[in-house]
Amino acid sequence: MRKISEQPRIIVDGVSKRFTLNHTQSFKELFIAWIKRKPTRSTFQALTDVDIRIGEGESVALLGLNGSGKSTTLKLISGVLRPDQGRVLTRGRVAGLIEVGAGFHPDLTGRDNVYLNAAILGMSKPEIDERFDDIVAFSEIGEFIDTEVKHYSSGMFVRLAFSVAIHAELDILLVDEVLAVGDAPFREKCKQKIRELSAQRKTMLVVSHDIGMVKQLCERGIVLRRGEITFDGPIDEAARQLEQSSR
Amino acid sequence: MIGRALRARVTDWRASPSTIVRVTRSTPAEDLSGFSVPGAGRGILDVFRYRYLLRLLIRKGTQTRYHGSVLGWTWSYVKPAAQFAIFYVVLGVFLDLNRGIEGFPIYLFSGIIVINLFNEAFGNATKSIVNNAPLVKKIYLPRELFPVADVFIAFVHFLPQLAILLVVVLLNGWAPTAVQIAGVFVALILVLVLALGLGLLFGSVNVSFRDAQNVVEIILLFSTWSAPVLYSFTLVRDKLPQWLFELYMANPLTSAVELFHSAFWYPTTVTSPERPENLWLLATVGMVIAALFLLIGQLVFRKFEGRFAQDL
Numbered sequence: 396m397r398k399i400s401e402q403p404r405i406i407v408d409g410v411s412k413r414f415t416l417n418h419t420q421s422f423k424e425l426f427i428a429w430i431k432r433k434p435t436r437s438t439f440q441a442l443t444d445v446d447i448r449i450g451e452g453e454s455v456a457l458l459g460l461n462g463s464g465k466s467t468t469l470k471l472i473s474g475v476l477r478p479d480q481g482r483v484l485t486r487g488r489v490a491g492l493i494e495v496g497a498g499f500h501p502d503l504t505g506r507d508n509v510y511l512n513a514a515i516l517g518m519s520k521p522e523i524d525e526r527f528d529d530i531v532a533f534s535e536i537g538e539f540i541d542t543e544v545k546h547y548s549s550g551m552f553v554r555l556a557f558s559v560a561i562h563a564e565l566d567i568l569l570v571d572e573v574l575a576v577g578d579a580p581f582r583e584k585c586k587q588k589i590r591e592l593s594a595q596r597k598t599m600l601v602v603s604h605d606i607g608m609v610k611q612l613c614e615r616g617i618v619l620r621r622g623e624i625t626f627d628g629p630i631d632e633a634a635r636q637l638e639q640s641s642r
Numbered sequence: 643m644i645g646r647a648l649r650a651r652v653t654d655w656r657a658s659p660s661t662i663v664r665v666t667r668s669t670p671a672e673d674l675s676g677f678s679v680p681g682a683g684r685g686i687l688d689v690f691r692y693r694y695l696l697r698l699l700i701r702k703g704t705q706t707r708y709h710g711s712v713l714g715w716t717w718s719y720v721k722p723a724a725q726f727a728i729f730y731v732v733l734g735v736f737l738d739l740n741r742g743i744e745g746f747p748i749y750l751f752s753g754i755i756v757i758n759l760f761n762e763a764f765g766n767a768t769k770s771i772v773n774n775a776p777l778v779k780k781i782y783l784p785r786e787l788f789p790v791a792d793v794f795i796a797f798v799h800f801l802p803q804l805a806i807l808l809v810v811v812l813l814n815g816w817a818p819t820a821v822q823i824a825g826v827f828v829a830l831i832l833v834l835v836l837a838l839g840l841g842l843l844f845g846s847v848n849v850s851f852r853d854a855q856n857v858v859e860i861i862l863l864f865s866t867w868s869a870p871v872l873y874s875f876t877l878v879r880d881k882l883p884q885w886l887f888e889l890y891m892a893n894p895l896t897s898a899v900e901l902f903h904s905a906f907w908y909p910t911t912v913t914s915p916e917r918p919e920n921l922w923l924l925a926t927v928g929m930v931i932a933a934l935f936l937l938i939g940q941l942v943f944r945k946f947e948g949r950f951a952q953d954l
Binding site for chain 2: 486502
């Protein structure tokens with residue numbers, strides 16, 4: 396499918412991630428737990444020895460039930476989390492559609508928020524200036540762009556946030572469950588935009604429970620179960636695997 | 643149903659092996675140039691690369707501060723004025739602490755604004771990571787941006803206080819020398835570096851242990867009294883043994899406050915009151931201490947940074 400000489404965009408190499416869960420929040424609780432001989436902490440193995448290689452221009456879906464480690468994988472690739480074991484490497488600019496609107500401030504206008512969030516996603520001022528009109532047009536916010544974001548309807552808010560993220564300068568796009576936003580026409584538009592990026596040979600890693608949509612966008616699927624990869628191959632086969640799997 | 647699934651998962655956690663043997667599969671010959679490790683920044687140096695974002699964060703902080711209030715930025719003038727009035731009336735008039743200090747109001751105010759700057763910069767920087775939790779958890783940025791932005795925001799809010807001070811001293815025939823003005827800049831850098839260093843240190847600890855912000859509140863409570871703001875340094879010299887007095891003078895805040903006194907209060911006095919000896923030496927010592935705290939703060943921050951997203 397792709398040339399062997401080509402370098403991958405994302406390398407996940409033998410990565411494990413474990414979370415430590417503290418059951419006690421204070422000295423008092425710690426003392427009581429100690430008296431009662433209760434464990435004060437436990438660990439949760441989120442990922443075990445995961446290997447993923449994604450080439451340039453590939454669109455890959457991460458599939459799995461809740462708690463299978465999909466979002467953790469995405470966070471490791473975006474750099475928010477660090478692996479306990481193994482290594483994660485990326486080539487090029489990574490932008491995440493991970494919970495859009497995280498950087499929005501309700502008291503700022505739509506315009507200020509666009510600039511702030513685009514800068515958070517790593518864009519420079521000239522880049523934002525150049526794309527500003529596209530961002531506003533895509534979001535269909537129109538004249539409300541100079542209104543404070545707190546007055547927006549939730550749909551408008553999400554449309555603007557998504558629009559900023561999708562227009563970011565990127566080589567690798569991470570998408571986590573955000574395509575379920577907006578109304579049907581807007582969703583269709585988002586899918587269209589993602590296909591466009593795909594045609595530009597951008598690398599894409601999508602996490603979603605919407606199998607139908609994932610099948611439209613991706614050609615390869617990786618199935619995770621309890622933090623381990625159980626399948627990596629064509630998307631249709633991956634979807635079938637997922638249907639059969641259980642927690 | 644859900645309960646059963648959860649319980650099933652809980653037993654799974656216990657069963658999971660505690661150690662996993664690391665297997666490296668990549669062939670050693672693989673060319674990895676052009677690749678980067680996500681989330682590995684260069685610490686505070688990265689902030690310069692994100693100058694534009696830093697500017698926007700500072701603007702956000704200053705724009706939204708008085709959002710929804712009618713008086714807006716007037717509060718930045720009212721608050722220090724009220725604080726000054728209280729100290730002046732209680733300490734100057736009731737307690738008669740101004741004995742021996744000529745032009746006590748100017749002495750008091752020029753010192754207070756230095757401490758206010760430190761308290762606000764340090765206090766806000768300590769809470770900056772926790773306050774920006776949604777961003778820290780979802781998008782990778784050099785996290786140092788947040789405390790750095792908060793220190794700058796504190797500086798912006800310090801400017802109105804400085805403006806009031808300037809008006810007051812100009813009305814009192816202020817004619818400083820160039821060296822005294824240079825002292826102002828040294829004092830400001832000193833305070834900001836110290837606040838940033840301590841802010842990085844306590845801010846990163848604060849993510850896992852919110853006790854840190856309570857410790858900081860106590861430090862801030864002490865800071866007003868640890869420097870010669872409400873009294874003269876001569877009082878301390880007369881009461882304390884020599885070595886303790888020298889320790890007191892080595893406090894970076896003491897030298898910052900005294901530099902401000904030299905620049906703003908001293909030129910307005912007639913009797914030429916006593917100034918600390920070797921003030922510039924003390925400022926150098928203070929600068930070294932502040933730089934040391936910045937280094938420690940940065941190292942601790944880097945150490946804790948990997949856990950920010952999962953501990954918030």
